[in-house]
Amino acid sequence: MSESISHSVSYSSIEKPPFAVTVIGSGNWGTTVAKVIAENTRENPLLFEPIVRMWVFEEEYQGSKLTETINKTHINTKYLPDIKLPDNLIAEPDLLKSVEFSNILIFNIPHQFLEKILSQLKGHIHPKTRAVSCLKGLRVSEENVELLSDIIQKELGIWTGCLAGANLAQEVALQKFSETTIAYPLPPDYIPGDVDATVLYTLFHRPYFHIHVIDDIAGISIAGALKNIIAISVGFVDGLNWGDNAKAAITRRGLLEMIRFGLKFFPSCKVSSFTEESAGVADLITTCSGGRNFKLAKMMATTGKSAHDVEKELLNGQSAQGLVTAKEIHELIKNRKCQEEFPLFETTYQILFHGVSIGILPYMLENKWSQSKQNFYN
Amino acid sequence: MSESISHSVSYSSIEKPPFAVTVIGSGNWGTTVAKVIAENTRENPLLFEPIVRMWVFEEEYQGSKLTETINKTHINTKYLPDIKLPDNLIAEPDLLKSVEFSNILIFNIPHQFLEKILSQLKGHIHPKTRAVSCLKGLRVSEENVELLSDIIQKELGIWTGCLAGANLAQEVALQKFSETTIAYPLPPDYIPGDVDATVLYTLFHRPYFHIHVIDDIAGISIAGALKNIIAISVGFVDGLNWGDNAKAAITRRGLLEMIRFGLKFFPSCKVSSFTEESAGVADLITTCSGGRNFKLAKMMATTGKSAHDVEKELLNGQSAQGLVTAKEIHELIKNRKCQEEFPLFETTYQILFHGVSIGILPYMLENKWSQSKQNFYN
Numbered sequence: 001m002s003e004s005i006s007h008s009v010s011y012s013s014i015e016k017p018p019f020a021v022t023v024i025g026s027g028n029w030g031t032t033v034a035k036v037i038a039e040n041t042r043e044n045p046l047l048f049e050p051i052v053r054m055w056v057f058e059e060e061y062q063g064s065k066l067t068e069t070i071n072k073t074h075i076n077t078k079y080l081p082d083i084k085l086p087d088n089l090i091a092e093p094d095l096l097k098s099v100e101f102s103n104i105l106i107f108n109i110p111h112q113f114l115e116k117i118l119s120q121l122k123g124h125i126h127p128k129t130r131a132v133s134c135l136k137g138l139r140v141s142e143e144n145v146e147l148l149s150d151i152i153q154k155e156l157g158i159w160t161g162c163l164a165g166a167n168l169a170q171e172v173a174l175q176k177f178s179e180t181t182i183a184y185p186l187p188p189d190y191i192p193g194d195v196d197a198t199v200l201y202t203l204f205h206r207p208y209f210h211i212h213v214i215d216d217i218a219g220i221s222i223a224g225a226l227k228n229i230i231a232i233s234v235g236f237v238d239g240l241n242w243g244d245n246a247k248a249a250i251t252r253r254g255l256l257e258m259i260r261f262g263l264k265f266f267p268s269c270k271v272s273s274f275t276e277e278s279a280g281v282a283d284l285i286t287t288c289s290g291g292r293n294f295k296l297a298k299m300m301a302t303t304g305k306s307a308h309d310v311e312k313e314l315l316n317g318q319s320a321q322g323l324v325t326a327k328e329i330h331e332l333i334k335n336r337k338c339q340e341e342f343p344l345f346e347t348t349y350q351i352l353f354h355g356v357s358i359g360i361l362p363y364m365l366e367n368k369w370s371q372s373k374q375n376f377y378n
Numbered sequence: 379m380s381e382s383i384s385h386s387v388s389y390s391s392i393e394k395p396p397f398a399v400t401v402i403g404s405g406n407w408g409t410t411v412a413k414v415i416a417e418n419t420r421e422n423p424l425l426f427e428p429i430v431r432m433w434v435f436e437e438e439y440q441g442s443k444l445t446e447t448i449n450k451t452h453i454n455t456k457y458l459p460d461i462k463l464p465d466n467l468i469a470e471p472d473l474l475k476s477v478e479f480s481n482i483l484i485f486n487i488p489h490q491f492l493e494k495i496l497s498q499l500k501g502h503i504h505p506k507t508r509a510v511s512c513l514k515g516l517r518v519s520e521e522n523v524e525l526l527s528d529i530i531q532k533e534l535g536i537w538t539g540c541l542a543g544a545n546l547a548q549e550v551a552l553q554k555f556s557e558t559t560i561a562y563p564l565p566p567d568y569i570p571g572d573v574d575a576t577v578l579y580t581l582f583h584r585p586y587f588h589i590h591v592i593d594d595i596a597g598i599s600i601a602g603a604l605k606n607i608i609a610i611s612v613g614f615v616d617g618l619n620w621g622d623n624a625k626a627a628i629t630r631r632g633l634l635e636m637i638r639f640g641l642k643f644f645p646s647c648k649v650s651s652f653t654e655e656s657a658g659v660a661d662l663i664t665t666c667s668g669g670r671n672f673k674l675a676k677m678m679a680t681t682g683k684s685a686h687d688v689e690k691e692l693l694n695g696q697s698a699q700g701l702v703t704a705k706e707i708h709e710l711i712k713n714r715k716c717q718e719e720f721p722l723f724e725t726t727y728q729i730l731f732h733g734v735s736i737g738i739l740p741y742m743l744e745n746k747w748s749q750s751k752q753n754f755y756n
Binding site: 166168177178207208210242244245251255256276277278281282283285286290365 | 546556585615621622625630656660667741
């Protein structure tokens with residue numbers, strides 16, 4: 001551990017309550033998660049330090065520094081306007097100051113800033129710090145797939161779980177009912193009193209934000225990434241007016257392919273993470289009923305325009321993550337020679353980028369892989 | 379076996395192809411299923427007798443007998459207008475004539491006629507005849523729950539499976555893509571060559587209507603009944619504009635309660651029937667996104683009117699099955715003293731019939747049963 005760390009608490013109590021929490025990131029989801037956490041730390045002062053620090057990338061906004069505005073008005077006027085934040089949530093512009101003395105780090109930054117933030121934090125984090133990543137998705141390369149939480153874990157040497165679910169920042173901020181899944185296996189160096197499922201449940205659970213803690217990080221990470229490809233396919237068939245049952249059929253086949261992908265690339269992941277959890281089936285349902293990927297695909301189907309043109313026209317310079325994921329997954333399964341195991345993902349890619357007709361979908365799904373098991377009887 | 383049965387085939391070949399098929403029922407779903415079957419028997423003349431008989435309750439329609447119209451024009455003008463039926467689908471007004479010589483019976487009649495039809499058939503069906511019931515649901519009494527397929531099996535002494543899925547007759551008739559699940563365990567007296575999963579797959583699978591055969595009749599029957607209660611709850615929260623993630627959360631919690639109910643009342647049923655099959659998760663998704671039960675509940679939430687008044691106003695004398703099921707399930711779990719295991723079903727009942735506020739839902743779901751397992755770690 002670097003000598004530059006000074007703790008006002010001694011080594012031996014890093015694993016013991018009260019735990020100090022820092023949220024790294026302050027976009028609309030980061031601020032929302034910080035709000036939820038601050039509500040809970042305030043209510044559980046034996047378990048948590050009441051003060052929650054939120055690292056905010058400092059910027060000028062409406063004539064003031066954003067951190068000063070947040071600390072004075074308790075509103076993140078730029079990224080979560082009109083939502084009153086708890087007084088015990090403090091905005092901190094200095095990254096290292098924000099994490100000093102914290103036992104629990106919650107990562108909630110855009111993917112593209114992850115490497116930079118991690119390089120700044122590296123060497124400054126006590127190895128017994130516990131982390132939860134709210135970044136959705138996977139890092140897909142041509143031959144392999146990596147969990148974003150593993151990237152944090154490797155760079156900083158700290159045990160990292162992840163949080164994902166059927167959530168929209170605005171809804172959670174307005175205290176509308178939803179749920180989320182936290183995946184946090186017990187650390188190998190766990191001692192009773194350390195951060196565990198109960199601690200994280202208490203940190204995140206609100207009457208309007210229900211938590212389920214599981215131990216399958218890979219499962220929820222994969223679901224979070226692949227749902228976007230499925231949403232595109234559902235958008236296609238919605239655009240062609242094939243009906244709700246066609247959409248449900250595509251959603252179901254997508255769920256089965258997610259499971260197959262999970263078990264293939266992360267054999268220890270659990271089927272139930274996909275089929276029973278908020279981060280699995282629930283998030284798949286919402287993602288397939290609206291959202292950018294769905295809308296982009298629907299417009300492709302109704303207008304005949306290319307993915308590229310629709311993305312420009314519809315999304316105003318923003319990108320649809322599903323397009324990237326569809327391409328990355330295609331490359332991966334092509335290089336691993338297992339395309340025929342994923343007819344929905346592969347056909348979606350072909351429709352998106354190679355002009356294949358949407359009408360081919362039922363035919364491509366009508367093969368031996370259409371059964372979730374190869375034999376009719378289990 | 380009654381002496382009144384005369385077969386033009388001998389006893390020893392009742393279990394062998396080619397199999398003759400009769401569809402009992404000719405409403406819009408019955409006629410659609412008969413169409414699908416007739417397309418397949420025509421294409422597989424070694425496995426099936428090409429002629430498919432459909433028992434049609436004879437009535438006058440537009441100046442003619444309905445069976446005559448169907449056989450002349452190949453359109454069921456009353457129950458499936460504008461859809462051309464295959465020439466090898468023959469309408470038969472005499473129930474016993476329609477089933478004579480058939481190896482496979484497909485039941486597709488409204489629930490209220492089941493007892494009467496069974497009493498007419500009793501004693502006239504060869505015990506080695508195989509059946510598939512398309513009737514959705516359960517027979518719920520105050521202390522018990524029975525599968526509709528078991529009722530057919532008991533009355534007629536024939537092995538009976540069932541078919542259910544995310545299907546709408548009109549969409550399947552128009553050959554829009556969808557899927558369905560068939561549950562058909564191998565009969566105990568099965569001999570190779572007899573009706574099995576492959577036979578049923580071939581009988582029902584079309585390029586636009588994909589089949590998965592499993593062996594869990596209880597699972598898909600329970601899903602088919604309970605989804606309607608869940609759809610009501612989703613309708614409530616949609617009516618209050620709680621957002622898509624609230625709806626997905628309710629859908630997910632409903633799925634978990636379905637599973638719990640299934641395992642409690644039919645311990646041999648499989649979790650995957652609910653979480654992976656068309657008759658499970660896919661039908662749940664479509665039922666919760668539209669349909670009578672959803673719409674009724676949504677209107678209750680937006681207007682404050684009672685279930686009874688909305689049913690009259692919205693459904694024109696038709697009934698919403700979910701209201702009946704919610705009441706029946708409430709009585710059953712009350713008598714079996716396990717209400718606290720089903721907070722979503724119970725709270726939905728209380729909202730429907732005892733004026734409890736919809737707003738209580740998150741609180742009622744926020745208890746130890748909110749976790750799919752009692753411990754955080756499996």
